[in-house]
Amino acid sequence: MTLFNYLDYVILPLLSVSMILTFIRFVRGPRVVDRVIALDLIITTGIGFITVFSIRSGKELFLDVAMILALIAFLGTVAFSYYLEKKA
Amino acid sequence: MKDIILILFCTIGTLAILFASIGILRMPDFFLRLSVTVKASTLGVGFLLAAAAMVFPEVFVTTKAIAIGFFLLLTTPVAAHMIGRVSYVSGIALWKGTQLDELDGMYDEEHNLKSDHATENFKARENS
Numbered sequence: 001m002t003l004f005n006y007l008d009y010v011i012l013p014l015l016s017v018s019m020i021l022t023f024i025r026f027v028r029g030p031r032v033v034d035r036v037i038a039l040d041l042i043i044t045t046g047i048g049f050i051t052v053f054s055i056r057s058g059k060e061l062f063l064d065v066a067m068i069l070a071l072i073a074f075l076g077t078v079a080f081s082y083y084l085e086k087k088a
Numbered sequence: 089m090k091d092i093i094l095i096l097f098c099t100i101g102t103l104a105i106l107f108a109s110i111g112i113l114r115m116p117d118f119f120l121r122l123s124v125t126v127k128a129s130t131l132g133v134g135f136l137l138a139a140a141a142m143v144f145p146e147v148f149v150t151t152k153a154i155a156i157g158f159f160l161l162l163t164t165p166v167a168a169h170m171i172g173r174v175s176y177v178s179g180i181a182l183w184k185g186t187q188l189d190e191l192d193g194m195y196d197e198e199h200n201l202k203s204d205h206a207t208e209n210f211k212a213r214e215n216s
Binding site for chain 1 (some may be wrong): 109112143164
């Protein structure tokens with residue numbers, strides 16, 4: 001089994017399953033803060049997905065997208081927590 | 089040999105992310121969910137980025153992958169601390185099996201720590 005077959009048939013499906021499980025919590029989450037951390041985990045899983053896809057396709061330009069996503073996840077969580085504290 | 093190390097790193101990282109997602113689905117409490125999510129997902133993405141840093145031969149790609157990992161390692165605990173503090177002071181209920189709550193009664197109505205009242209910083213902020 002080559003590395004690319006392993007990435008195609010094991011790693012990427014497992015990452016997809018974990019993203020689906022997190023999305024169930026994102027839909028069900030009883031409060032806003034549960035949804036905020038579920039969104040944070042979805043974006044973090046997306047960074048891992050993009051990294052594995054960039055290994056698979058051999059194009060290193062996708063890592064730029066991962067960097068921007070990491071920045072947006074941090075800013076989103078901080079903005080949500082500031083807003084929730086002002087509201088409480 | 090290189091392929092075996094890459095497969096090992098990708099497997100460990102993916103399993104850590106999978107355990108984080110199972111934890112966020114199954115844990116009974118917001119704070120337990122937060123604890124599971126932050127640590128395990130940072131570990132998993134760190135392993136995946138280490139694999140990406142090894143697989144590309146150019147120096148700038150390795151530097152970029154290490155920079156993403158460093159940035160995640162720096163910002164994720166800050167974001168988790170902020171959202172955890174907000175959820176605690178806004179009164180989200182703890183799990184009924186929680187044994188010890190060391191922050192109980194330590195915050196005043198303005199969401200400041202009561203032990204901060206004696207310090208100079210707090211007085212300066214109050215006066216301004």
